[in-house]
Amino acid sequence: MDYIWVLVAFVFGFAARQINLPPLVGYLIAGFGLHALGVEPEESLETLSDLGVTLLLFTIGLKLDIKSLLKTEIWGSATAHMGIVVFLTTINSLFFAYLGLSFFDDLNVYGALLIGLAVSFSSTVCAVKVLEERSELRARHGQVTIGILIIQDIAAVLFVTFASAKIPSIWALGLVGLPLLRPYIIKLLEKCGHGELLPLAGFFLAYSGGELFALVGLKEQLGALVIAVLISGHVKSNELAKSLMNFKDIFLIGFFLSIGFTALPTLDMIFAALIMCVFLPIKAGLFFVIMTQLKLRGRTAFLSSLSLANYSEFGLIVVSASVGFGMLAKEWLVILALVVTFSFIFSSILNSAAHRLYAIWRSKIVTFEKHECLPEDVINVPKNASILIIGMGRVGTGAYDTLIEKLHGNVCGIEVIRKRAADHIDSGRNVVNADAEDPAFWEHVDLSCVEMIMFAIPNHLDILEIVKQLRHVNYSGKMAGIAKYEDNKQKLLDCGIDVVFNFYQKAGAGFADKAIKTLQQ
Structure with a gap:
């Protein structure tokens, strides 16, 4: 990343911070600004972006309790929400096509379903950044949010794997033996001590997991996540996560900047993106209703829903694959890039006031709670x-x-x-x-x-x-x-x-x- 990237990212990130917005909002705007000025993205930017997402999933895995994914309030919320959002978005997209709105008018049922799938995911990057800034990753609502995001990410990876028409190698079955490596990985980390060798070991493990999964035809980021989960719960995993935190944040700047280089939008594209962003409050509200029906406390459900009130970078991957197969027009990739950007801004502003909003609406929120709560919520x-x-x-x-x-x-x-x-x-x-x-x-x-x-x-x-x-x-x-x-x-x-x-x-x-x-x- 040369001087221009550092300069523009810093200026826009600093400006966002001065008006009490997360710096990531500035990075997103900077990416579109650089693109509009005719700056060409370098390969190093894509490399930084990929590394940032890989390290993000790796650090999430280090803090993840895999047993939590089996809880009904986690997998139930994730799957029910995805199913309902896909259905509602498909119906709405076909309705907009009937009205003849730009870019919707060429959609068929399959295209509408793909758009529904793309917007059913919430952003792991955005949600984790929000939770990290509030030091709430390990709070009850933080753990619920992370669990739902992991299930969504797995679903997205499975879609990309099958959509690519690339069948995983028979050797992928050998990955079930990875837990046998846990004691050896922990021993390696202990031998690394507490200095600069420890974060380097984190890079090595994250990349090794990615390369291993790529060799057997699976997504690299999923490999980084799985390797991290293997050592989660050990005292060394917490130290490793802290040592990687600043590296991850720096590399993720490349990810946020790269979104702006997807393509330059037109006014019609911006209008289509804004139409889709209107449904963000509905997306958050649907999460809240589902979670409270699954006996989560109102506060947990409310704060988790706000963290998930965004669209995901995985939506871009889904649409990109769909464009490649000719199932969606290429303009939809630009529209989804705008949708993701707008949703990041919306989510960041909303979550900066999350606790204040809960205090204001608390009397109404608690009315949605079930009389019987989960043991973790007592x-x-x-x-x-x-x-x-x-x-x-x-x-x-x-x-x-x-x-x-x-x-x-x-x-x-x-x-x-x-x-x-x-x-x-x-x-x-x-x-x-x-x-x-x-x-x-x-x-x-x-x-x-x-x-x-x-x-x-x-x-x-x-x-x-x-x-x-x-x-x-x-x-x-x-x-x-x-x-x-x-x-x-x-x-x-x-x-x-x-x-x-x-x-x-x-x-x-x-x-x-x-x-x-x-x-x-």
């Missing part, structure tokens, strides 16, 4: 705790153990990740699995005996959201938080938190204290 609350620690990662765990040792008080940890909470409970700590950003959680907590709430979570926006919930339930005790950066520290102090620690600075101070005590011995 609200667990602390009992008679005087100090609550929100977030039981390394910082929260250290704070918990220190408080127990020095104050012998009644301390309770609150952890959103179910497995981590279970591990703490097994270790004898008083921890409950709950989402502290859920207003219903705080309405069930008896705060009368809580003297202090400590925020041990890294994202200051999450802390600000929780403080809002505490204000709604009239919490009047003390609050303490952590921050990575000084500007975030000031925002937390301004919102009413009594004391905020920059944990990088405090780690250094604690280290110095220990050294001084050693000198004095």
Whole structure:
């Protein structure tokens, strides 16, 4: 990627950030702008794009609990939604063809079905970026969203495989033996240590999975996902995912820029794309209804539905294959590129206000809930705790153990990740699995005996959201938080938190204290 790509991507991404939009919106607009100026895409851009998507699926796989895909609320929501969207879009497309709208007028039933299939997918790239920015990938609604996206991605890969008329090799059956490689892959990662060799190992594994699947006639990205799933759940998988995060984000810029180089749109194409984007709220609403019918709580269903309120890059792949077989006009590839771009912008804006929208519509949302909820959605609350620690990662765990040792008080940890909470409970700590950003959680907590709430979570926006919930339930005790950066520290102090620690600075101070005590011995 030469200077022009870096310059334009940065300028548009920076501009989007200044108006509180995700940078990806700027990257999308930059791609169309470069194309309109006559800039020709280089092969390196496509390489970066492919690598970004491969690393994205690889990092998703590292955090995926494969057993979650077998839950009814996951596969049921994914398959029911896809079936209904394909049916409704087919009917609507044929209706628009009857009205003689441009580009729809040449569609037959098969073409309409293919368009229905293309828009039935939601974007893994967009949804994961939204969830990552809010640090909600491992929250209940984040896991539901990821599970649905994985099932959709598998369906898309299967379609592309069969549509390409390329039958997988008989050797593809040998892939069922891949789980036997898990201990060897983990041993390899452990030998890599914690430095620059670890992310390189991630690249190696992601590419190796892709090459292996390509050799047997399957999609490369699916191979990267499967290899990552093999090692998910191990402590090294979390470290590997963190080491790849910044690489993935940089390479995905190539993906967002490349969408704009699909083709230059005409006004008729833009109009056709906008017609299809009108149905985005219906797509999100359909997800919400299906999820609540499958006994998910209203908040989980609502936040998941907003994350999925977009169209997918896999839709472009479906349409591209259909154009290649002569089943759709080539203009539909441009229209779908516009549809995907508009939906990314819509989804990014919508999700930036997700928690505010839930607070406004909560009274109506909860009316859709079933009386019986799923075991994972039962609200667990602390009992008679005087100090609550929100977030039981390394910082929260250290704070918990220190408080127990020095104050012998009644301390309770609150952890959103179910497995981590279970591990703490097994270790004898008083921890409950709950989402502290859920207003219903705080309405069930008896705060009368809580003297202090400590925020041990890294994202200051999450802390600000929780403080809002505490204000709604009239919490009047003390609050303490952590921050990575000084500007975030000031925002937390301004919102009413009594004391905020920059944990990088405090780690250094604690280290110095220990050294001084050693000198004095």
